[in-house]
Amino acid sequence: MEVKKGSLSWENLKYELHPWLKDAIKSMGYPTMTPVQASTIPLLSGNKDVVVEAVTGSGKTLAFTIPILQKVSDRLYKVDNEDETPEPVKRGHMLALILSPTRELASQIQSVINSVIEYLPEDKTPIKTQLLVGSLTGVREDIDAFLNNRPQILIATPGRLLDFLSSNYVKTNSVEIAILDEADKLLDFSFERDVVNILKRLPKQRRTGLFSATISAAGDTIFRTGMNNPVKVVVKSKSSHNSAPKSLSISYLPINPEHKITTLIKLLNDYKYKKCIVYFPTCTGVKYFYNVFHKLIRDNNNDNLIQFVSLHGQLSTKARLRAIQTFSEGDAALKKFVLMTTDVAARGIDIPDVDLVIQIDPPTDPDVFLHRCGRTGRANKVGQAIVMLNEGSREEEYVGFMEVKGVILSEMKLPPITTKYHEEFQNKFRNYLLEDRARHELGIKSYVGFVRYYTKHMASSIFRYQSLPYIPIAKMYGLLRLPKMPESKYVPNEEMPEDGWLGEVIDMDTYAYADEQKEKSRVENLEADKLRKISEAKRRKELKIKNEAWSTKVETKETRQERREKMKRKREAIEKQIMEESSDDEETQEDWKEVVKSNKKKKTSAVQGSFDDL
Numbered sequence: 001m002e003v004k005k006g007s008l009s010w011e012n013l014k015y016e017l018h019p020w021l022k023d024a025i026k027s028m029g030y031p032t033m034t035p036v037q038a039s040t041i042p043l044l045s046g047n048k049d050v051v052v053e054a055v056t057g058s059g060k061t062l063a064f065t066i067p068i069l070q071k072v073s074d075r076l077y078k079v080d081n082e083d084e085t086p087e088p089v090k091r092g093h094m095l096a097l098i099l100s101p102t103r104e105l106a107s108q109i110q111s112v113i114n115s116v117i118e119y120l121p122e123d124k125t126p127i128k129t130q131l132l133v134g135s136l137t138g139v140r141e142d143i144d145a146f147l148n149n150r151p152q153i154l155i156a157t158p159g160r161l162l163d164f165l166s167s168n169y170v171k172t173n174s175v176e177i178a179i180l181d182e183a184d185k186l187l188d189f190s191f192e193r194d195v196v197n198i199l200k201r202l203p204k205q206r207r208t209g210l211f212s213a214t215i216s217a218a219g220d221t222i223f224r225t226g227m228n229n230p231v232k233v234v235v236k237s238k239s240s241h242n243s244a245p246k247s248l249s250i251s252y253l254p255i256n257p258e259h260k261i262t263t264l265i266k267l268l269n270d271y272k273y274k275k276c277i278v279y280f281p282t283c284t285g286v287k288y289f290y291n292v293f294h295k296l297i298r299d300n301n302n303d304n305l306i307q308f309v310s311l312h313g314q315l316s317t318k319a320r321l322r323a324i325q326t327f328s329e330g331d332a333a334l335k336k337f338v339l340m341t342t343d344v345a346a347r348g349i350d351i352p353d354v355d356l357v358i359q360i361d362p363p364t365d366p367d368v369f370l371h372r373c374g375r376t377g378r379a380n381k382v383g384q385a386i387v388m389l390n391e392g393s394r395e396e397e398y399v400g401f402m403e404v405k406g407v408i409l410s411e412m413k414l415p416p417i418t419t420k421y422h423e424e425f426q427n428k429f430r431n432y433l434l435e436d437r438a439r440h441e442l443g444i445k446s447y448v449g450f451v452r453y454y455t456k457h458m459a460s461s462i463f464r465y466q467s468l469p470y471i472p473i474a475k476m477y478g479l480l481r482l483p484k485m486p487e488s489k490y491v492p493n494e495e496m497p498e499d500g501w502l503g504e505v506i507d508m509d510t511y512a513y514a515d516e517q518k519e520k521s522r523v524e525n526l527e528a529d530k531l532r533k534i535s536e537a538k539r540r541k542e543l544k545i546k547n548e549a550w551s552t553k554v555e556t557k558e559t560r561q562e563r564r565e566k567m568k569r570k571r572e573a574i575e576k577q578i579m580e581e582s583s584d585d586e587e588t589q590e591d592w593k594e595v596v597k598s599n600k601k602k603k604t605s606a607v608q609g610s611f612d613d614l
């Protein structure tokens with residue numbers, strides 16, 4: 001169904017809403033409907049199932065919230081006869097279910113619904129909501145709260161809802177409406193089984209609504225949701241076939257990967273923005289760079305003009321919700337706010353002051369690109385999204401690839417940054433890492449995580465891990481030395497630094513942890529390891545000498561005294577040699593020789609190595 005132009009005044013809504021709901025919307029300060037609301041509310045409030053695809057920030061949440069509240073109000077307040085009273089909803093039953101792929105989004109949806117419910121007159125039976133997401137509370141507590149508070153509307157993530165519904169105290173046969181927000185995500189391989197299981201438990205005559213900015217990505221799986229002849233609502237941007245909202249401008253920045261972090265810092269320092277979201281590929285990457293930025297940018301910035309907030313899936317639910325709260329409630333008039341995050345905050349998150357989004361790398365799933373960009377430029381507010389692409393590589397083909405998907409990217413020029421600026425930061429970065437071995441270990445983990453992430457790109461012909469610039473990327477991660485990993489075989493021989501060192505060689509034996517306890521045990525382990533190696537090698541050599549000595553005795557007829565002297569000298573020489581060889585680096589050097597050797601072999605035999613073999 002195409003949305004027709006016309007008056008978007010709430011008075012023109014083609015459905016008669018409950019008076020309290022009409023008043024609530026007016027009081028909330030939304031002068032007009034958005035196109036997706038104008039078309040969806042009448043359908044879903046009536047008796048239609050809907051599949052809604054509308055650009056990011058176009059008001060889809062209210063487009064399903066209003067029909068839900070309308071249906072709940074029908075059930076709670078509507079009577080055919082004035083002197084009748086509606087039958088109350090039974091204990092253990094609910095009327096509406098909303099599913100969301102993330103805890104943050106579920107919590108945000110609950111806030112939107114609650115903000116409308118606030119306008120419900122006090123003389124009416126209260127409408128209540130309950131949030132069901134993993135690890136915030138236990139399932140048992142959720143069930144107790146549900147039975148005691150009797151909410152009619154549940155907002156949940158799939159896993160927790162499934163556990164919750166397994167209880168005999170929870171009944172689903174009164175559910176009148178079910179919504180899947182970010183439906184394409186809920187119907188992909190990660191959630192589909194749970195979601196389909198949940199929907200199977202609901203009454204067949206319920207209404208179902210599927211919402212997303214990229215619903216087409218769900219393909220045929222939408223038919224597994226048990227919808228009844230659904231109506232498709234499509235709302236595109238006004239400008240031709242652009243899949244992004246008109247108020248959002250998207251640029252790409254071709255860049256040498258080695259300079260990504262310094263350039264990011266330059267942008268964050270110099271750009272005018274209120275709130276910025278920076279997307280990193282992995283949780284470890286967020287943790288690592290959050291620590292780096294917190295220390296190197298914040299500490300140098302006496303006025304603390306930028307506040308960094310980190311949000312990723314390895315944090316507890318409470319910490320995640322707190323991070324979103326800090327970021328969204330932060331006063332942008334006082335300082336800039338930067339949320340460093342992963343795709344956990346790619347979809348649905350609605351924070352009005354976000355006017356800049358930066359992606360260090362494109363997401364592995366091309367559909368997520370639009371969701372990430374769409375955290376800005378919402379509800380007709382101006383926003384800018386920037387994605388960094390490795391210059392002179394196939395990654396630049398991403399621009400054409402996205403254009404086919406209706407996402408237009410324009411080229412952005414690099415901000416002027418001197419070599420001195422890069423070098424100064426890299427020196428600071430190196431010194432920061434040298435202060436604590438644990439920092440470098442986290443850097444290695446982040447780099448390795450990134451390489452794994454890269455191999456998962458769906459557009460694998462554009463994002464080829466075989467031609468990834470491994471050395472510049474390792475430098476971007478600040479690494480002192482390239483870690484041992486199978487992918488290093490893709491580094492061309494002529495680019496491979498000696499023994500993998502990316503800068504000045506350091507003594508790994510004395511590279512210490514800042515944590516005293518950890519350092520003590522590292523040194524102890526190192527010593528024990530050395531002693532073990534010495535004694536093992538000594539034993540092996542002695543055995544060899546013994547055998548040799550025996551045969552020599554027969555052959556040369558040496559005197560006992562001479563043999564003893566000789567063996568003593570040999571033993572001493574061996575010990576000396578072992579002491580020199582037994583440093584931690586021996587293994588690494590061997591390993592690097594192997595990498596170089598295998599590279600040579602690869603070149604001469606011209607056989608392409610397969611990843612799965614490794």
Ligand SMILES: Nc1ncnc2c1ncn2[C@@H]1O[C@H](COP(=O)(O)OP(=O)(O)OP(=O)(O)O)[C@@H](O)[C@H]1O
Pocket residue numbers: 030031032033034037054055056057058059060061062212213347348349350352374375378379
């Ligand atoms: N009728 C309206 N008039 C003005 N602003 C509105 C209206 N309806 C919703 N909004 C505002 O628009 C913003 C975006 O809405 P919402 O979060 O529902 O977008 P969405 O379409 O779900 O986006 P996404 O696809 O990114 O999840 C919100 O801040 C919301 O308050």
